[in-house]
Amino acid sequence: MALRLTCPNCGSRPHTEFWFGGEVEAHAARADSAAVAPAARPEMNREAVLEADFARVWLRKNSYGIQRERWFHHAGCRRWHTAVRDTLTNEVHDRA
């Protein structure tokens, strides 16, 4: 109910001011999406590329314990930040 997150721009707020954006690994993988475009990797087997893309889009670590994840402060600065949360205890550590 009252998970609190610390926005680097606005400070500590209840989670209702944020939107969840998934695991940070999925975010990081987005930077590489060009790597799976046909022009970018002509040497790669196309089937293997598509399989890698499937994993990138659909498969998640779903960690038991410490997880780095993305949160968007929609009610405040409207920026993303990365939080470190223990999925077991729901504790949030302020520093990414």
Place this chain on the structure above:
Amino acid sequence: MIAPDNGRPKAPKASRLDFEGRAIPVAPDDTVASALYRAGVRIFSRSFKYHRRRGLYCLTGDCPNCLMTVDGEPAVRTCRTPATEVRTVARGSGWPSAGHDLLSILWRLRAFLPVGFYYKSMIRPRWLWPLAERVIRRVAGLGPIARDLPVVNRERLNHHPELLVVGGGVAGLAAALAAAQRGETVVLADEGVIGEGLAPGPARARVDALRAQLRRHGSITVLERALAIGLYQGPLVPIAGADRLHLVHPARIVVATGAVESHAVFPGSDLPGVFLARGAARLAGVHHLSPGRRIVMVATSDEAMDHLDTLRAQVARDAGASVVAVVAPRALAARVPAGVEVLHDGAVVAAFGRRGVLAGSDGGLRAVVVATGGGRRTIACDALVLGLGLEPRDGLLRQAVCEPVQGAGEVVSPGCTLAEAEASGFAAASPDSTIAVAGAFVWPATERALPPVASKGFVCLCEDVEAGELAQAWDEGYRSTELLKRYTTVTMGACQGALCQAHLRAFVGERSGGASRPTAVVRPTVARPPARPVRLEDLAAGVRVPLEYHTALHSRHLALGATMEWTGAWKRPSHYGDVEGEYRAVRENVSLMDVSTLGKYQIAGADAMRFLERLYPCHIADLAPGRSRYALLLNEAGYLFDDGLVCALGDDGYYITFTSSGADAAESWLREWAESWGYNVHIANLTWSRSAIHVAGPRTRELLAKLTDDPIDAAALPYGGVSAIRVAGIACRAIRVGFVGELSIELHLPTRLAPALWDALFAAGTECGLRPHGLDALKLLRLEKGHFIVGLDTDFDSTPAKVGAAWAVKMEKPDFVGRTALERLAKIPRERSLLPLSFAGPRAPEEGAQLFVAGAHVGHITSSRFSPLLGKGVALGWVRHPEGSPPLAVTARDTRGEVAGIVTRAPFYDPRGERLRA
């Protein structure tokens, strides 16, 4: 300071209350319970399952016995409710009444109602269960909820103190004062009015003295008659006050909720007339009422001896009442005054009630059996006062998971002295005090001796769980505190384990190893909010009003008689009373629609073009300044989640729009990708500061020409064009769009000027047959053009190909969001498509109609309207076609019958788009 109320008038203090038709006089300091007791009421409720008589027992707000329906509100703890604020009181359950309850026969039938009987019986035949459930719901429980209660709109008040103290006893007051003396802000919350429940004596004196000091500290906010509902992460402690919900966000918490008298379990221990010692002392010392005429007391501590003194002082004033015997350990016997019989080292093993239900007997206590070293003695009495020791009232403390919480006073050391409690509160308030952390914190309760295990009697008064039922559950294999709790519901009632927790643990300890196994290993069950019964209106406090966005033209729509509807958080006009007239205005003349709800963004920066090119599935790089393009928005999985326009502005970058409902999430999506790719782009959200009016219809130019000198002909502003024009003197961005299939221009302008432009267009438009149109007309207009609405016609997994929008996706682009997924999905045969359907009959099928081919179900209709101009029904529907090409004809089946239709091509209206591009 005391938090002020909301300015609402308080009901005047009453001098009597209505109890089931009887007028009961009320003294100024009375609680509802004390007023009823003085008037001779002894049966305060009927028990949850067996309808046994229950009378006053704890008087500290812990047991369920005094729960009644007060002014229509069920399950109110009458021992904590001031009588002067109440008008009507009634007992919740019992048939025909709680006083003479024929359902008490259930106790004689208990052999047929074993623990968990509803899991075991009435399984076959299946039809029996719904009937049985209806009966059980009537018979069990705490009474019906009145359906005519007024709606109470509560608000929240947020507090951000350094310290929250729950409990206004000696320890809690000491903690609050200690923090305030250090200059910290403090919120102190108590269930009642601080000190009010204590009989005169040293504890009352100390509480009064400390309470007097509170006033000297402006930094202490006192919340009285305020229930702490739970400890949530944050930390956040919602506290239900008399007139509002307090949300306390403290840095640290001290829980000083005190202790509750140990509950006794023996046959008959739940009879009216059996009291816990603190409750009896409250009755005698605060309300000057004797718990009975012939009182037997069990006293095992110095505190209980103090209560004996309070009782004796009361019976001395009450002719005919007396304390007839005291059961006490030898060490304390010296404190029993002369003239009272003392039974050394005894224990009460059974109690008997008066018989004769039909004769009108209240069924109260008649005699108790005391076992001593010298054998058993039966003593006639009508009140038994039990001072057996104390258990921590730790329901709140046991909720702590990782909050900075500290216990103080009796909740951690029940029975401690006043000085110890004060010192403990003082220490707990310190920021340096130990922080309780789940797993590391040793519950004080686990170190205490547990009560003896009884084989008969009620372990749990709230849910009517008898000792034998625990044994039965154990034999069925439920062999831990948590499993027994879930199966028998012990500790799950209104008291949340305050009375029964220790007995449950004692039982498990004995069964799982007896004396050879230390009882400390039997942990208390985990507690969850709410710690005290909570009203639904408190849970809804401050959140019952949904966020409601209005455009700048909202009052114009209302003045025009619009019927408004929700679209996302926006309120928008469905229609202005004449959907077909609005539709015809667009098709034949000119019409206005308020499209200010569109998401509107400016994208600038060195990488703006590269960014959008990589984001959208359409081309962006070739979009010349002054041109716009329709764009789909795909997620990484290749699924459509929104659509909109991209307008190239030249040096200022791009102006992009999203649909009304998609606008809110659009910014997070834009920023996520901009950040992932590391592009130098700036994203300005213009959704609030810019409004937009859609002008559509063949006479659009005729209308605008009256209000502008800027060129708006097909050369200056062609289909897809974007230009800056002044309309009625207001600088607008004009965009030629095509959603409704007519010549149409969106005018985007500063929000505060939107009403002026709307009025100017209206005034100039009367000669052109202008009228506004709402969403209902829009849905028909776009349907005639075969355009889908994202989220209405599309599903979460709609690819562009499935919805017939593959033309808007340029797979030759090296990369865009969703491109690889679409390439992957293209290898899988498409088995479902959103198709345009037409129905020649006199009516269009209803939206949601099911589609069939040769009797086999193939899909459903998402949008459907009858087109007055085309004279037929037009629709969009999802159709399954696993064999390859879609069917040619379908039958739609809705609530009114069947309609035959064909799968056709869109647009239905103006298929070549000549009107659109005019």
Place this chain on the structure above:
Amino acid sequence: MLEIGRFCAGIVECHASPRTLDALKVPAGVHRCRVAPDELLLLAAPSRTEELLRRATAHLAVVEPGAIAVDQSDGWTIFGLPGRLPDDEGMLALRQLAMIPFPERRPAFVQGAVAGGSAKLLLLPGIVFLLVPFALRDHVERRLREVGGGTLRIAAEEIPFAGLAAEG
């Protein structure tokens, strides 16, 4: 009786790199509200909007091509609530609508949810300016009235925001 004022202000939103925004000088009487490292909200009297927009645009054009300044004056509606201490009437109303811990220092700029909407607050000595999206003007007004419980009056007309201009 709690008197709540309504204000209109000149609001210019600047998007540029953090360094550019750090270096952006504003004239006296203009409040700098840092929304994010790369976004700055300038708040001034409405009569100064054009001047402010021109100055900001000119500065950004020189220092950082591609950076933008946009007029967002119409995007916000502004309520002015009197009070400073947590138990002052205006702050009491805000504490019923927001879970934000309000700082006691002045001036201060705070962003977060108020009455369920995304709000920005400029806390000045003795008065708090509450900025909510223009589309929420009716909603927030209604919620203020509800928590005020009949003891509050909201001005019907907007008056120009002056901020701390008077004190220079």
